[in-house]
Amino acid sequence: MTSAHLAATAAGYTMPPLWRILTKSGYFLALCGAIGATVTYATTVRPALRTPESTPEDAAVLRRRAAGHLAWAGLVLLAAGYFQLAARLARAGKGMPFTDALAPDRIWDFLRVPAAKGAWIAQGTVYLVQNAVLLLTAGTLxxxxxxxxxxxxxxxxxxxxxxxxxxxxxxxxxxxxxKDADRVVDLVLGQVHIVSGTVWLGGLALLAVLAGTRRRLGSTAGLLWADIWRRFSLVAMVCVGAVLASGLWISWKHVGAVGQLWTTTYGLVLLVKILLVAGLVAAGGVNQFWLMPRIARARRTDATGSLLHLTLRHFPKVVWGEIVLGLAVLAVVPFLSGSARAEAGSPQAESTAGLLAAGAALVLTLAVSLYATAKTSDALARRPAAGTP
Structure with missing residues (x-):
C-alpha cells in the first residue's frame, strides 16, 4: 500500500485527543471495577464462601480483601465518572477545551440545557440521572x-x-x-457488549486480587478455590458468548467488507481489538480444557498439595495474562472512532430479514459450541490422570 493511499484512507479518520483516550479508557476501567467486581462477588465468591469447603478463617480473609477491592473500585468510579462527564461536555455542541469543561459550573449548566426540538427528554437530564446513579454506586462501594x-x-x-x-x-x-428497529438493536447489543465485557474483565481482576491472599489461607483452601474457579468459568463462558455475539453485530454495522479491516484506519484498530479478544478467548480455552480438568481430577483424588498449586499459583498466572490483554483492549477502545464504512465510502449497514435470520443462526451455533465446550471440559475432568489405573 502506498503512502498516498494510506493518507487517503486516513482522511476520514480523526485521531481522538489524549484527554478523550484517557477519559474513555478510564471510564470503562471503572465500569469493570464496579460492575465486574459486584457481579462476580454475588455470583461466584459469596456462594463459594457459603459452602462446606470454606473455613471461617479463609472466608474472613477473602471477605476483607474483597471489601477493600470494592471500596477502591468505588473511588475509581467516582473520579472516572467526573472526567467522563467533563469529556461529554467538551464534545457537546461546538465543543470546548477539556480543561474548561472540568469547571463544575459549566458541567451544571450543561446538565440543565433544555431538550432539543423533537426530543422526549433533554440529553443533559439523561446524564444528570446517570451521574446521580453513579454517585450512589460509588458511595455504596x-x-x-x-x-x-x-x-x-x-x-x-x-x-x-x-x-x-x-x-x-x-x-x-x-x-x-x-428512528428504526436497527437503532434499537444497536442500543441493546451495545449495552450487552459493555456489560458482558466489564463482568468478564472486572471479574478476572477481582479474583486475581483475592488469589493474592494465598499465604494467609489454610491448607485446604484449594478446595474452596476449585469451587470459585468452577463457578466463575460458567460466568465467563456466558460473557464470552455475549461479547462475541454483540461484537459481530457491532463490527458488521461499522465494517462493510473484510478488506476494510486492513484498508481503513478504523478497520486496523478493530482488527487489533479482535486479535486481543481472541487472545483472551484462547487463554480462557487453556483454563477450560487444561486447568479446570486438572483441578477437578486433583479434587477428586484429594491431592491437596496439587490442588493448592493449581488453584492459587498456576491458575492466577493465566488470569493475570488475561487481565493484561483486557487492559490492552480498554486502551484500544477510544481509537474506535468513526466507521470503516464511512472511510471506504461504503453505504451504511441495513439489516434484512435474511440477515437477522443468519444472525440468529450464528447466535444459536455459538450457544451450542459453548455448551459443547462445557461438556468437553467435564469429560476431560472425568478422565484418569496419566499413569493412574
Missing amino acids: IALLLPAARRHLDALVFTALPLALGVTLVAAVPATAP
Missing part, C-alpha cells in the same frame, strides 16, 4: 472503607450491583425516539 460497613458486605454489594448496571444502562437511554 466507598462505604466499605469503614470497618463497621464491612460487616454488611453482602448487603452493600447487592445494593451496588443494580446501581452499577444502571450507570451504563441509563446513559444509553436515547433522548429522541429511535
Whole structure:
C-alpha cells in the first residue's frame, strides 16, 4: 500500500485527543471495577464462601480483601465518572477545551440545557440521572472503607450491583425516539457488549486480587478455590458468548467488507481489538480444557498439595495474562472512532430479514459450541490422570 493511499484512507479518520483516550479508557476501567467486581462477588465468591469447603478463617480473609477491592473500585468510579462527564461536555455542541469543561459550573449548566426540538427528554437530564446513579454506586462501594460497613458486605454489594448496571444502562437511554428497529438493536447489543465485557474483565481482576491472599489461607483452601474457579468459568463462558455475539453485530454495522479491516484506519484498530479478544478467548480455552480438568481430577483424588498449586499459583498466572490483554483492549477502545464504512465510502449497514435470520443462526451455533465446550471440559475432568489405573 502506498503512502498516498494510506493518507487517503486516513482522511476520514480523526485521531481522538489524549484527554478523550484517557477519559474513555478510564471510564470503562471503572465500569469493570464496579460492575465486574459486584457481579462476580454475588455470583461466584459469596456462594463459594457459603459452602462446606470454606473455613471461617479463609472466608474472613477473602471477605476483607474483597471489601477493600470494592471500596477502591468505588473511588475509581467516582473520579472516572467526573472526567467522563467533563469529556461529554467538551464534545457537546461546538465543543470546548477539556480543561474548561472540568469547571463544575459549566458541567451544571450543561446538565440543565433544555431538550432539543423533537426530543422526549433533554440529553443533559439523561446524564444528570446517570451521574446521580453513579454517585450512589460509588458511595455504596466507598462505604466499605469503614470497618463497621464491612460487616454488611453482602448487603452493600447487592445494593451496588443494580446501581452499577444502571450507570451504563441509563446513559444509553436515547433522548429522541429511535428512528428504526436497527437503532434499537444497536442500543441493546451495545449495552450487552459493555456489560458482558466489564463482568468478564472486572471479574478476572477481582479474583486475581483475592488469589493474592494465598499465604494467609489454610491448607485446604484449594478446595474452596476449585469451587470459585468452577463457578466463575460458567460466568465467563456466558460473557464470552455475549461479547462475541454483540461484537459481530457491532463490527458488521461499522465494517462493510473484510478488506476494510486492513484498508481503513478504523478497520486496523478493530482488527487489533479482535486479535486481543481472541487472545483472551484462547487463554480462557487453556483454563477450560487444561486447568479446570486438572483441578477437578486433583479434587477428586484429594491431592491437596496439587490442588493448592493449581488453584492459587498456576491458575492466577493465566488470569493475570488475561487481565493484561483486557487492559490492552480498554486502551484500544477510544481509537474506535468513526466507521470503516464511512472511510471506504461504503453505504451504511441495513439489516434484512435474511440477515437477522443468519444472525440468529450464528447466535444459536455459538450457544451450542459453548455448551459443547462445557461438556468437553467435564469429560476431560472425568478422565484418569496419566499413569493412574
